[in-house]
Amino acid sequence: xxxxxxxxxxxxxxxxxxxxxxxxxxxxxxxxxxxxxxxxxxxxxxxxxxxxxxxxxxxxxxxxxxxxxxxxxxxxxxxxxxxxxxxxxxxxxxxxxxxxxxxxxxxxxxxxxxxxxxxxxxxxxxxxxxxxxxxxxxxxxxxxxxxxxxxxxxxxxxxxxxxxxxxxxxxxxxxxxxxxxxxxxxxxxxxxxxxxxxxxxxxxxxxxxxxxxxxxxxxxxxxxxxxxxxxxxxxxxxxxxxxxxxxxxxxxxxxxxxxxxxxxxxxxxxxxxxxxxxxxxxxxxxxxxxxxxxxxxxxxxxxxxxxxxxxxxxxxxxxxx
Numbered sequence: 001x002x003x004x005x006x007x008x009x010x011x012x013x014x015x016x017x018x019x020x021x022x023x024x025x026x027x028x029x030x031x032x033x034x035x036x037x038x039x040x041x042x043x044x045x046x047x048x049x050x051x052x053x054x055x056x057x058x059x060x061x062x063x064x065x066x067x068x069x070x071x072x073x074x075x076x077x078x079x080x081x082x083x084x085x086x087x088x089x090x091x092x093x094x095x096x097x098x099x100x101x102x103x104x105x106x107x108x109x110x111x112x113x114x115x116x117x118x119x120x121x122x123x124x125x126x127x128x129x130x131x132x133x134x135x136x137x138x139x140x141x142x143x144x145x146x147x148x149x150x151x152x153x154x155x156x157x158x159x160x161x162x163x164x165x166x167x168x169x170x171x172x173x174x175x176x177x178x179x180x181x182x183x184x185x186x187x188x189x190x191x192x193x194x195x196x197x198x199x200x201x202x203x204x205x206x207x208x209x210x211x212x213x214x215x216x217x218x219x220x221x222x223x224x225x226x227x228x229x230x231x232x233x234x235x236x237x238x239x240x241x242x243x244x245x246x247x248x249x250x251x252x253x254x255x256x257x258x259x260x261x262x263x264x265x266x267x268x269x270x271x272x273x274x275x276x277x278x279x280x281x282x283x284x285x286x287x288x289x290x291x292x293x294x295x296x297x298x299x300x301x302x303x304x305x306x307x308x309x310x311x312x313x314x315x316x317x318x319x320x321x
Contacts, residue, residue, distance in 0.1 A: 002123060002212050003163040005172040009034045012160035014116035016042040022067075022074070023047070024059040024181040027120035029066065030173045031161060035118065036070045044073040046117070062181045116156045121146055123212040124166035127204070128196045130215050135192070137275070144223035165212060232256065233263030242268060243310040246288050257282055261311075269313045271300030285311075 020032045022045040047063040067074040133142035189195045204211045240248040284295045295306035302315035
């Protein structure tokens with residue numbers, strides 16, 4: 001159910017001390033302001049200077065001034081968030097931002113033992129994430145979109161505004177008389193997320209006024225299904241072994257083979273197969289009936305290969321001593 005900004009913040013109960021990710025935009029400015037008022041002396045801000053646009057220095061200056069006015073310590077991390085070939089700029093910036101948060105958190109632990117980090121994604125961001133996942137043909141893990149809470153690097157991470165509409169966040173901020181910075185890239189419709197925001201959300205709002213709530217329920221259902229599949233994958237991997245034994249894999253249904261192989265590759269080798277790669281691998285597992293059957297399939301930066309009775313994965317760019 002969509003909540004007001006005040007109701008969402010009232011329900012937010014992190015373990016203190018708390019760090020708030022602060023970009024200087026409306027959402028993170030509102031989140032920091034509300035947290036600083038509620039837990040004075042227990043909140044600090046983390047600002048990531050991406051170095052991707054000319055406006056970045058202005059964002060940093062705004063964050064410095066805001067934190068000084070609130071009496072909130074500000075930790076700034078500068079980084080190079082340029083994207084790698086084949087990676088979207090948004091994903092590169094997001095991954096770099098989380099790494100920067102973790103790095104700053106580790107440095108600050110010597111002074112203040114940060115227990116929680118809050119970031120300011122809201123209900124509209126959740127809808128955009130779900131629509132992006134649908135456009136890419138994602139499975140239930142992708143359709144689960146963004147969790148409201150998770151553990152990473154020994155710290156509890158929170159998204160307390162996931163049930164608040166973006167415009168409600170801005171309206172609350174206007175009532176406080178607080179200014180914020182506008183990211184000039186937010187109106188650049190070369191980025192898919194911006195096209196969704198500008199073109200699709202107004203249409204959804206007109207056709208399905210409750211779409212934020214219904215989409216959130218779908219994401220929650222997908223998250224539950226993803227958790228069940230993860231539990232099943234753990235059980236099946238214990239049965240087929242690490243590395244997986246081919247004959248034991250063949251005793252599972254094709255769907256369970258796909259589930260356990262994705263789990264094995266992601267957790268053991270930190271790589272994820274594309275749908276076509278996984279289907280080819282499943283076909284080869286099904287056809288593997290003789291000792292001489294050869295398997296070598298590109299997955300990520302490496303290859304899944306047959307080694308005797310097992311499957312294995314290796315990266316040819318990593319030299320084995």
